[in-house]
Amino acid sequence: MSDIALLPEVRAFLQQGHDCFINGDYGRATGPAHPVVNPGTGETFAEVREAEQAQTDAAVNAAHHAFHSVWRDMAPLQRGAILNRLADLIDQHGEELAQLETLCSGKTIQLSRAFEVGQSSHFLRYYAGWAGKINGETLTPSLPSMQGERYTAFTLREPVGVVAGIVPWNFSLMIAIWKIASALICGCTVVIKPSEFTPFTLLRLAGLAKEAGLPDGVLNVVCGTGACGQALIEHEKINKVSFTGSMSTGRRVGAQAMQANLTRATLELGGKNAAGFLADIDTQKAVAGVMEAAYLHQGQVCAAAERFYVHRSRLDEIVDGVAAQLKQLKIGSPLDESTDFGPLSNRPHFEKVSQYFASAPDVTRRPT
Known part of the structure; x- marks a missing residue:
């Protein structure tokens, strides 16, 4: 057999030269250009520019505004409906996403179809199913009574705010969906940074999310290397960091998050x-x-x-x-x-x- 033919939609998207997706629009970053190489041929087929501080600020500010103005207070079932529509669009554009992923990561096209597309839509629907089911608990604590009073304690779960997601190159779409869907269904907004080696699948996802009805600013994408990730982690309006990657980088991410503002951090690191x-x-x-x-x-x-x-x-x-x-x-x-x-x-x-x-x-x- 031979290579499958690339879809016209794939070629057209790559020719548009997107570097970031901020506040509902694609744009160009101003930092250094990084070549995006097809691992199957060793050829550079595109480039993506590093998001500098101006783009990082714009993305975080857009997410911060969207959190306070629309997303935090949206009815949970409405948020779930948007995630379900995005899952439908991933399925409809599955071959396009799979081809973009294979071009960037060298993942076999069959695996891109099964994991990056198939599992991503499954996980979106799973998290959409949690809409309306996120709850706390109540209990009656045994505190000393002064005048016969009794006490009730309860847990109130609230969205933390803007979440920064930093995604590795091995499963760029599926792992990003884990971070994006869980944050969105809880009422948080997101700024996601893909690996500089595999940026285009997530950039395309952002456009599909807007088509699904996600309000502007709720999901933003900035591209770049570790410097871009560090700028996100240290930003004063980032309330949570979710990182997947190596042990060595994870240690630095965790330390930077704590030093920045005691920022919450979830680290999914390499295993043995x-x-x-x-x-x-x-x-x-x-x-x-x-x-x-x-x-x-x-x-x-x-x-x-x-x-x-x-x-x-x-x-x-x-x-x-x-x-x-x-x-x-x-x-x-x-x-x-x-x-x-x-x-x-x-x-x-x-x-x-x-x-x-x-x-x-x-x-x-x-x-x-």
């Missing part, structure tokens, strides 16, 4: 996951489990298994089964629907993985 197989495991299921846990999206998954513990009595057959499966994988262009294993997503990640191979011991023997 293991998978274990006992003596009674079915060999085919074990081999399939290894292939999924280790090689989905070229292993570029935060929940990917990095260590496998196999009962010694089953080791040979499972290792042989995995080896046979690896030999059958078709390595190729991520836009080829028959490809099983595409490229690594960006040059820095490729160089990091290459260093691991260079420093790894030459293991040629199985344990005895």
Whole structure:
């Protein structure tokens, strides 16, 4: 097979040269330009400019105004209806979004369709279902009575304000939806920063959100590197930071948020996951489990298994089964629907993985 043809809508969107989406409109940033490279070919097919302080301020101020003027006080079921309409639009524009994602990240087109599109609309509908169901609790505390009075304590849940979401490159749309949908359904507004390697899926999503009826300023997108993220974290009108990424960067994000204004921060960081197989495991299921846990999206998954513990009595057959499966994988262009294993997503990640191979011991023997 060969690469699928890019949709005219994809080509047209890339030619528009958007760098940010602020207060309901696309615009151009003023910072340095970053090339956006197709990992499947190594060719630069677009560029995105860094959001400087002026764009960051405009995005946060728009979100702050929208929070106080329209979104915080909107009826929860209305917010849920907008999220459901956005889920419908994601499904309708699914192939467009999937192609943009594959162009930026090197994710196979089949995986982009299944995860970035399919799961994103599912999660939007899940969070939309929480509209009207977010509640607190009441209780009667046993405080000392002075004149026979009794006390009631209750929890009142209120939106925190403007949420800054910082998204990694491995699942740029799906992970962003986790942050965006959960914040919006609670009445918060959002400024989201995609990775400079994978900016266009989220920029396109912002336009669809407006089409779904999201008021201007409720969802804003700024692009750039860590400097852009830091400007968001330290902004005085940011009330919550949600970050997904590496342990080292997460530590800095958490520290910056605390130093800025004791800003709330949620950090979803890298794992060191293991998978274990006992003596009674079915060999085919074990081999399939290894292939999924280790090689989905070229292993570029935060929940990917990095260590496998196999009962010694089953080791040979499972290792042989995995080896046979690896030999059958078709390595190729991520836009080829028959490809099983595409490229690594960006040059820095490729160089990091290459260093691991260079420093790894030459293991040629199985344990005895």
